Amino acid sequence: NSVGAKSNSALESNSSRARCWRRGMGRTKKTKEQLPDPEENWKSKDPKELAYEIATFMGGTWPERPVRKVQLSLDGVPNDDEQLFEMTKLNPTLLSEMSIKTRFLFVEVYLDDIQDVFSEVMESLEPGTNLVTFDSLRKFKHLTVSLSFNAVSDICQAAFDSVSFDEFPEVAPDERPGLMIPLDLAQFTKHTAAATALVKMIVDAEGELPPAAEPRIIRVEKKFYYDDV
Incomplete structure (x- = not known):
C-alpha cells in the first residue's frame, strides 16, 4: 500500500x-x-636555528639589529659576582625560575638588547648637554626593570622625576616626541656597564647563575592560610 x-x-x-x-x-x-605532523614540519632542532626557521617561514624576515654607534666599555667594571650584584641591585628571582637552557637563551639575547638600547639613548644625547630623549630612556628603563636591574632603573626614574610633564596630559603615553630630559650620564653608564657585565657572566656560564645570586632569590612557600583554623 x-x-x-x-x-x-x-x-x-x-x-x-x-x-x-x-x-x-x-x-x-x-x-x-x-x-603532516606539526612536529616534523621544522627541519631545525637547535632552538636558535628553529627560531630563525619559524621567523622566516612563508617569506618572513629575520629582524636585523641596529648598528651600535656608541659602544659600551666594560673597562674597570668589577669581575666579582658579589660586587656586581651589590652595584646592580639585581633581583635574580625571575631568572632563577627559568630552566638553565631557557635562561641561557634569554640572557644571550638580553646581552645584545641592553647594549643596543644603551647606544640608542646615548645617540639621542644633545651635543654639549646631558639631555637625552624621553622615548629612548623610557625604552631602556622598561628593558632593565623587566629583569629587575634596580640600580640603573632608579637612575632612569630620577631623570623622569626631574621633568615636568604638564604639557603632556596623557596618563601613560607611549611616546613624548621631542621631549628631552637630563640624565646623570656618568652614573647611567657606570651602572649599565655593571648590569651588562653581570649578564655576560651568566652567558659565559651558559645560563648558570653565579653563587651570589642564591641568597638574593626570593622564595615564596605556596600555602593556603585560613584565619579560622
Whole structure:
C-alpha cells in the first residue's frame, strides 16, 4: 500500500544518507591521517636555528639589529659576582625560575638588547648637554626593570622625576616626541656597564647563575592560610 511504500522509501533515504555520512567521515579521517605532523614540519632542532626557521617561514624576515654607534666599555667594571650584584641591585628571582637552557637563551639575547638600547639613548644625547630623549630612556628603563636591574632603573626614574610633564596630559603615553630630559650620564653608564657585565657572566656560564645570586632569590612557600583554623 501507499503508506508502506512511503515508509520503505523513507528508510532507504535515511539508509542512503547514513552511508554517505559514514563515507564522508571515512574521507575526513583519511585526510586527517595524511596531514603532516606539526612536529616534523621544522627541519631545525637547535632552538636558535628553529627560531630563525619559524621567523622566516612563508617569506618572513629575520629582524636585523641596529648598528651600535656608541659602544659600551666594560673597562674597570668589577669581575666579582658579589660586587656586581651589590652595584646592580639585581633581583635574580625571575631568572632563577627559568630552566638553565631557557635562561641561557634569554640572557644571550638580553646581552645584545641592553647594549643596543644603551647606544640608542646615548645617540639621542644633545651635543654639549646631558639631555637625552624621553622615548629612548623610557625604552631602556622598561628593558632593565623587566629583569629587575634596580640600580640603573632608579637612575632612569630620577631623570623622569626631574621633568615636568604638564604639557603632556596623557596618563601613560607611549611616546613624548621631542621631549628631552637630563640624565646623570656618568652614573647611567657606570651602572649599565655593571648590569651588562653581570649578564655576560651568566652567558659565559651558559645560563648558570653565579653563587651570589642564591641568597638574593626570593622564595615564596605556596600555602593556603585560613584565619579560622
